[in-house]
Amino acid sequence: MATKNQPLNDPMLDPITGEDRVIAPGHTFKSVTEKISRIVLTSHTPIGWFGGLLLAGGGVSMLLVAVSWLFLKGVGIWAITQPVAWGFAIINFVWWIGIGHAGTLISAILLLFKQSWRNSINRFAEAMTIFAVVCAGMFPLIHVGRPWLGYWLFPYPNSMNVWPQFRSPLLWDVFAVSTYATISVVFWYIGLIPDLGTLRDRSQSKIAQFAYGWLALGWRGSVRHWVRYETASLLLAGLATPLVLSVHTVISFDFAVALLPGWHTTIFPPYFVAGAVYSGFAMVITLAVPIRKFYHLEDVITIRHIENMGKVMLTTGLIVAYGYAMEVFMSYWYSASHWEYFMMWNRMFGPMGWSYWVLVTCNIALPQLMWFRAFRRNVPLMFIMSFIINTGMWFERFVIVVTSLYRDYLPSSWGTYRATRWDYATFAGTLGLFTFLFFLFVRFLPMIPMSELRILLPQAKIHAEGEPLPEAGD
């Protein structure tokens, strides 16, 4: 319960609003720039970074082996067969795409809603989005069986007069995911330009000056540049906002338009989107916690960020729980349908019922701890919670895909599903690829946007007739 004993004189609290500060007091424009750019421009690469990269590289190697073997032998090395023709590949695809959603939500929707706390975490969340989409996009390509014909997914005039099925959500996926990837990359790059200009100006090495200068596209920080930059950011945010909804909605249609109990339900679009944001924010915490510790960024990725992300996760987790509850209520009982009833019974108590309860524990039961402020503000516990949630979200897709398919209408066509070592190797390999790309990102690009962080400083607030306070620094 709230009490009137407010912590007095806590420098991390805003004295007017009583909220935690977004960044710790004491920073100036100069100190922010130095702190972030030093991580990239230093000639001393931490040994821990090499160790992490090596470990992630091991995962990438495993992925290469798994995919090479797949190309040599075919999708028969996976566990997919009838009736479960969609196995790990689609589960992993949906899981990775979902993880990417937090980046778009943070960079686009929170920008439009003027949530300034996003500024510290939006850059690496956007990077995370791109790497997650890379991992996700790989699965449909390697799942088609003949990946060298993957371009057939796109509608193009051809001599065979063969066109994709425009009424299939699987084709909508191609458009949705490729649009999403394009906008995410463009948004991320546009946001990087002012910081690339800063790195160009501050770097001592000729190679770095050339590389960052080339990437900065001649950024000079003039008023005209800033106006165009702000306009472009807002336009891209406007374009990206519907994508947060549309991508996972289209993915939910992959299931929902089919007449299969467990798939055909109208709550799927919003609950897929909420689930995507849920897992995305969990992954942001998974990445943010070690990063802030390793690079001593506790003063720019503060408890405010961890707590706010906890609140977003709690909210989206509750929407997901609402979706599960409506499915159970409608399918198990209100539908008055034998088929729906059996699907839900089988999902909960059938041979694979354990997976449903893992999902309920990880996605609904344990995250309720985030109702407590003390829990949301406990960094190690939130770090553990982020793993629990992403485990739960992976199992959500497993439950949807496998437990709906393996026992459908006809008992004579029932089967089972047991993933092979190649299924596991491919999934683990994408975890390695994601981590590998992320390690490269934090070393070579500013993981926190310096230009946006400077706006959060009290010195940036315009007081007297448009003039900033005198202590703004340089």
Add this chain to the structure above:
Amino acid sequence: MEQHSGYHEKTLPADLSAPAFVNGWRSRALIIGAVFSIIGVILGFLANDGWAHFLRAWLLGFMISFGFCCGGMALLMTQYLSGGKWGLLVRRPLEAMTRTLPLVFLYFLPVGIFGVSLKKLYLWAQYPDTENALKNHLINATQAHSIHFKKPLLNPVTFWEVSIFIFASWALYTFLLNRWSLQRDADSQPNVFYWQKRFENLSGFGVVFYSITLTAAAIYWVMSLDPTWYSTVYGLQFLVGQAYGVLALVILTLIGLSSAQPIKTIFRVTEQHDLGKLCLAFTMLNIYLAFAAFLIIWSGNSPEEIPWYLDRIRGGWGVIATLDFVFHWLLPFTLLLSRDLKRIKRKLVVVCCIMIFARCWDMFWLIEPNFKDAARNLHFSIGILEYIFVPTGLIAFWMANYFSQLKTRPLVATNDPHVAEILEPEHAHA
């Protein structure tokens, strides 16, 4: 708060009560309510099916008024959770909406008494003995199966128990939200942290609880008009639809009040623009849920689900469905895309009026085709005119009650950290 030379901060006026012209609004609402209600009653006597349509139209008027009242409560709790300056602006109008709950409960009583206990509205209440009803061809086999299967839920006793429980819980929430708000203003110290946490704790659970109870209410009061059909997203659609209507009404209220103090001082173009953007977001969310549900059911084309849409598209209903799309989404969406429109009061008023009208139109499309005489058969009768007069009468009386509530409290909550921010000139932040 530190001030710099030339930094022109506004100050709140001494009198924060609602301006006198709100009394005029209330009188006009009462007159409209009385005239339309009398015509509604006359039509009930004149038309053959007048009383049946009267009750259906009453349900429509009740659902809209209930949406404003309890949707206002949900938005009130949401602004405590989200924070932000917009929340301070809309807080007192939303509190006034919530305090209309007793009137909304009165509106509910005829639905329960005539609709369920006297079996005039709900098929499941009319034919509890499904076997005989099926034998006498009063219902078909699907209806008989559904009514029989869902009897533990769809029966008068459970209906009343659930409805009373959810009204009682909402009443408790209304009481606490309004009482604490006054206590907060009366507090001699800001105690920002204390009050924020207190409201957050109440609202956090409240929003979850409201979502669950609203889902139950939407299923009982509207969806169960057709006991054979179900949609898992139905409750969520109502939740979003209520926010859509409440936002439109709160913007209308603020714009109406902004010609006089105290709203004139605090209602800046920036916040008006923000509220307009929120409207645009809910306009998109609304059509998103509706279209996604339609696409899934249309693609599935299963005999259990598709009749619900066919009842609402064929036999002339296509016109109503198309206009629902136009009023509910096409017009507000295309208009609200304009930045200028969101910043010009008289234009935004037009959009908000369209949005509220669209809620009524949509509710008509949801309710009327559930009945055998109207499904796939949109036709004119004297009785159908009840859909104009009864809801207008009910909503007008509700408005009168709302305006009365607006007069009972200061229009600005003064013990809030955002007061200082909202008194800053526009563009105080870089």
